[in-house]
Amino acid sequence: MADQSAPSDKYTVAVNRGFTKTIAKKLGLPRPAILRRYTPDAPLTVGPVLVVSDDASAGDADALAKALLAWDVDVRRSTEGAGDVRWGGVVLVGTSAESPEAVSEAVLTLGSTLRRLAGNGRVVVVSRAPEAGDSPAVAATRAGFEGFTRSVGKELRAGATANGVQLTGGAAVDSASALGTLRFFLSAKSAYVDGQVLPVGPSDTPEDLNWEQPLAGKVAVVTGAARGIGAAIARTLARDGAKVVVVDVPAAGESLAAVANEIKGTSVQLDVTADDAGTKILEATRHLGGIDILVHNAGILRDKLLANMKPAQWDAVIAVNLASQLRINEQLLAAGVEGLRIVSLASTSGIAGNKGQTNYAYSKSGVIGHTAATAPLVAQLGGTANAVAPGFIETEMTRSIPFATREVGRRIIPSLQQGGLPLDVAEAIAFLSSPVAHGVNGQVLRVCGQSMLGK
Amino acid sequence: MSTTPSPVPSTREAVIIGGNRIPFSRAGKKYVRTSNQDMFTAALEGLVARFGLQGERLGEVAGGAVLKHSKNFNLIRESVLGSSLAPTTPAYDVQQACATGLEAAIAVTNKIKLGQIESAIAGGTDTVSDAPIVVSDRLRAALLDANHAKTTGAKIKALLSVRPKDLAPATPSTGEPRTHLSMGEHQAITTAKWGISREAQDEIAYNSHQNLARAWESGFFDDLVTPFKGLTRDDNMRPDTSLEKLAKLKPVFGTKLGESATMTAGNSTPLTDGASAVLFSSREWAEERDLPILAKFVDAETAAVDFVHGHEGLLMAPAAAVPRLLARNGLTLEDIDFFEIHEAFASTVLTTLAAWEDEEYCRTELGLDGAFGKIDRSKLNVNGSSLAAGHPFAATGGRIIATAAKLVAAKAAETGRPARALISVCAAGGLGAVAVVESV
Numbered sequence: 092m093a094d095q096s097a098p099s100d101k102y103t104v105a106v107n108r109g110f111t112k113t114i115a116k117k118l119g120l121p122r123p124a125i126l127r128r129y130t131p132d133a134p135l136t137v138g139p140v141l142v143v144s145d146d147a148s149a150g151d152a153d154a155l156a157k158a159l160l161a162w163d164v165d166v167r168r169s170t171e172g173a174g175d176v177r178w179g180g181v182v183l184v185g186t187s188a189e190s191p192e193a194v195s196e197a198v199l200t201l202g203s204t205l206r207r208l209a210g211n212g213r214v215v216v217v218s219r220a221p222e223a224g225d226s227p228a229v230a231a232t233r234a235g236f237e238g239f240t241r242s243v244g245k246e247l248r249a250g251a252t253a254n255g256v257q258l259t260g261g262a263a264v265d266s267a268s269a270l271g272t273l274r275f276f277l278s279a280k281s282a283y284v285d286g287q288v289l290p291v292g293p294s295d296t297p298e299d300l301n302w303e304q305p306l307a308g309k310v311a312v313v314t315g316a317a318r319g320i321g322a323a324i325a326r327t328l329a330r331d332g333a334k335v336v337v338v339d340v341p342a343a344g345e346s347l348a349a350v351a352n353e354i355k356g357t358s359v360q361l362d363v364t365a366d367d368a369g370t371k372i373l374e375a376t377r378h379l380g381g382i383d384i385l386v387h388n389a390g391i392l393r394d395k396l397l398a399n400m401k402p403a404q405w406d407a408v409i410a411v412n413l414a415s416q417l418r419i420n421e422q423l424l425a426a427g428v429e430g431l432r433i434v435s436l437a438s439t440s441g442i443a444g445n446k447g448q449t450n451y452a453y454s455k456s457g458v459i460g461h462t463a464a465t466a467p468l469v470a471q472l473g474g475t476a477n478a479v480a481p482g483f484i485e486t487e488m489t490r491s492i493p494f495a496t497r498e499v500g501r502r503i504i505p506s507l508q509q510g511g512l513p514l515d516v517a518e519a520i521a522f523l524s525s526p527v528a529h530g531v532n533g534q535v536l537r538v539c540g541q542s543m544l545g546k
Numbered sequence: 547m548s549t550t551p552s553p554v555p556s557t558r559e560a561v562i563i564g565g566n567r568i569p570f571s572r573a574g575k576k577y578v579r580t581s582n583q584d585m586f587t588a589a590l591e592g593l594v595a596r597f598g599l600q601g602e603r604l605g606e607v608a609g610g611a612v613l614k615h616s617k618n619f620n621l622i623r624e625s626v627l628g629s630s631l632a633p634t635t636p637a638y639d640v641q642q643a644c645a646t647g648l649e650a651a652i653a654v655t656n657k658i659k660l661g662q663i664e665s666a667i668a669g670g671t672d673t674v675s676d677a678p679i680v681v682s683d684r685l686r687a688a689l690l691d692a693n694h695a696k697t698t699g700a701k702i703k704a705l706l707s708v709r710p711k712d713l714a715p716a717t718p719s720t721g722e723p724r725t726h727l728s729m730g731e732h733q734a735i736t737t738a739k740w741g742i743s744r745e746a747q748d749e750i751a752y753n754s755h756q757n758l759a760r761a762w763e764s765g766f767f768d769d770l771v772t773p774f775k776g777l778t779r780d781d782n783m784r785p786d787t788s789l790e791k792l793a794k795l796k797p798v799f800g801t802k803l804g805e806s807a808t809m810t811a812g813n814s815t816p817l818t819d820g821a822s823a824v825l826f827s828s829r830e831w832a833e834e835r836d837l838p839i840l841a842k843f844v845d846a847e848t849a850a851v852d853f854v855h856g857h858e859g860l861l862m863a864p865a866a867a868v869p870r871l872l873a874r875n876g877l878t879l880e881d882i883d884f885f886e887i888h889e890a891f892a893s894t895v896l897t898t899l900a901a902w903e904d905e906e907y908c909r910t911e912l913g914l915d916g917a918f919g920k921i922d923r924s925k926l927n928v929n930g931s932s933l934a935a936g937h938p939f940a941a942t943g944g945r946i947i948a949t950a951a952k953l954v955a956a957k958a959a960e961t962g963r964p965a966r967a968l969i970s971v972c973a974a975g976g977l978g979a980v981a982v983v984e985s986v
Contacts, residue, residue, distance in 0.1 A: 334598075341765075344772040345588075348595035352630040358595040360768045378836035379598075 647943020
């Protein structure tokens with residue numbers, strides 16, 4: 092299988108190696124880190140993990156520490172005696188804090204470790220979402236963690252990231268989905284996910300969690316899988332054990348067949364805008380035992396300033412990026428597919444807006460909208476619907492962007508000072524499709540290296 | 547000729563799961579410098595991807611090419627080794643001129659019916675753009691003599707026998723070795739004999755382009771063709787051609803026959819590059835894997851005619867094969883829902899149909915009691931045939947089988963009744979292969 096984790100961006104490689112590294116250092120140039128990506132046999136984190144909490148949350152912190160131990164992580168509950176340890180991660184637990192003052196000590200302890208946080212280290216803040224009926228003080232305490240997490244993300248360097256697990260609906264801190272999300276954020280699989288606070292609700296705990304092959308026995312359909320991000324998603328789902336059906340337009344059939352044969356999947360040449368695309372997808376998965384995971388990745392660009400936009404340019408983008416997803420979801424829901432896990436590709440453009448991309452942004456914003464509305468519908472049948480919003484990803488498409496624009500997208504906007512890889516998007520999708528992420532529903536997970544573009 | 551039906555052997559069924567081909571391309575265009583092996587491997591890879599056959603050990607893969615380099619002595623096996631199929635899948639080459647693909651299908655389905663194998667791929671490939679160029683016979687003789695010579699003197703003597711004109715290569719030809727006539731010249735004689743009009747031929751060609759274009763537009767080929775080298779559709783197809791445009795073309799064959807020359811570049815197939823493959827299996831093998839079954843490969847027949855002495859037209863063998871095949875299976879022309887008659891030339895189709903309608907011919911040549919019958923033209927090559935798609939010789943059989951299987955499956959699903967297709971392919975050497983495909 093192709094090496095999906097090699098950085099394709101020459102600048103990032105240059106400032107991390109030899110003579111060019113020295114020059115970059117002296118000139119004070121931005122020095123993006125080489126991000127650590129997942130390999131099956133590597134340890135979960137790059138070093139020991141510290142779990143800190145306020146006093147009220149100590150029980151939850153202990154529960155998490157216990158889970159980390161079970162994953163063979165070197166877990167510490169205090170910095171005492173740590174000496175010159177380089178932390179692989181710090182988990183701040185504030186789930187039971189009831190006043191802003193109560194969290195000061197834990198937060199400052201976290202602060203005291205940041206200078207000793209290893210490259211590609213992880214900060215994960217575990218908190219509870221403010222909910223109706225919270226007292227103002229509790230609501231303030233809980234909401235505070237969101238801005239805090241994003242700010243920590245912006246202070247971290249050397250490929251380290253800060254993300255948040257935000258428990259909702261009374262989910263237990265050691266419920267399967269809370270632990271699964273924590274593990275995702277601690278792992279190298281979240282290399283390009285930074286500054287994200289992901290709400291996690293209660294979930295059915297699956298028996299025997301398989302962390303190596305989380306998708307074993309599952310059947311996944313990936314649209315737009317002939318190349319780029321779609322092909323990376325297909326490869327990653329296959330790596331995680333899924334039987335993958337790759338879908339793309341007939342014209343892309345040659346590379347689609349190559350992807351299918353590489354991952355021992357099956358190819359279906361199908362235009363997702365066809366009226367019966369959902370039915371065709373059901374037919375194509377029947378001989379594999381039915382569909383478990385659907386990744387709506389197919390998407391097109393027809394950039395034009397709105398003033399110059401032709402109907403064909405607008406309509407094509409809406410048809411492929413948005414209307415097709417609605418129709419396919421409707422057909423799958425009507426067929427009563429149980430436990431269906433849907434992940435749709437949104438985009439940071441859909442959140443922040445982008446000049447020349449009114450059509451694209453409408454479609455991607457629309458994806459976020461239908462994901463929220465589809466979530467309760469699929470939940471009735473035990474499924475989930477989520478979206479992933481990639482930021483600047485190094486693909487054939489972004490390689491065609493003019494140099495200056497590309498460099499702004501890569502270096503200046505994201506905290507990680509680089510573009511992500513298709514693999515990074517694929518990892519987030521594999522996580523959201525996995526049994527352990529069952530408690531994550533109706534959410535948008537950004538894979539953007541903490542791009543400042545946003546609402 | 548005997549019309550005594552051979553008994554239909556009682557064996558198990560061989561079913562058609564699906565097919566795949568690369569888009570066909572006119573010679574010298576998209577697939578220039580693409581070898582037969584490249585093309586057949588691509589056709590296999592698309593089929594493997596479509597049905598998830600990676601690492602699968604099939605019973606066998608059979609196929610071939612009409613224009614073949616001697617280095618490709620194991621063309622199909624080498625293609626299998628370059629594919630995602632298990633390297634333990636056996637393979638062999640077949641060659642029966644334009645009937646190669648269909649003959650390969652007959653061979654593998656017979657093995658499936660006998661229980662010797664459970665699954666197989668049959669197909670074919672041909673390239674005119676990458677055809678072997680052969681040295682002249684005199685140069686070849688001199689080189690072989692020099693190679694066999696024991697002394698340097700003898701080697702030099704052998705090589706000195708070469709004359710400048712011997713250096714000109716012998717270009718590949720599809721001419722008949724015994725008559726030195728090209729296939730087109732042969733068919734021109736048959737066309738004239740049956741008095742087939744220019745207009746009737748042009749109409750066949752026009753329908754072929756229209757039907758193929760409509761099939762492409764409707765997505766019929768979405769699960770039958772995988773793009774290759776940037777080509778996504780058959781590039782010989784002319785959806786915009788008209789009867790008027792076709793009528794303007796000058797005859798290219800039979801021009802020495804004077805007034806009666808009717809065969810043009812428009813109503814004859816062009817030289818084409820391409821490859822196709824079809825997946826067959828026993829019913830059990832398909833059901834175990836929950837793979838879709840499109841149709842069953844019911845039965846087949848081959849025939850040959852004596853064209854050398856001018857008794858019969860070169861491409862008329864299917865006219866004899868079809869009545870034998872149908873009789874053996876207790877079928878008549880009325881039982882057929884789709885006629886897939888390979889359009890080597892528009893007139894090949896028309897002379898075959900004319901022969902079946904001719905009482906005297908059917909009595910004297912086919913040994914029937916009267917005319918074999920007239921077919922309903924609306925059932926003829928409904929999704930186009932070789933005039934529009936092109937005709938990479940050995941690849942045509944696979945193209946037609948997959949199309950026929952999909953047509954009968956759709957028809958049966960629509961009507962709730964069994965549907966049948968008759969496949970007919972004429973070939974050089976006075977050969978013909980025909981088969982019946984039926985819905986399941």
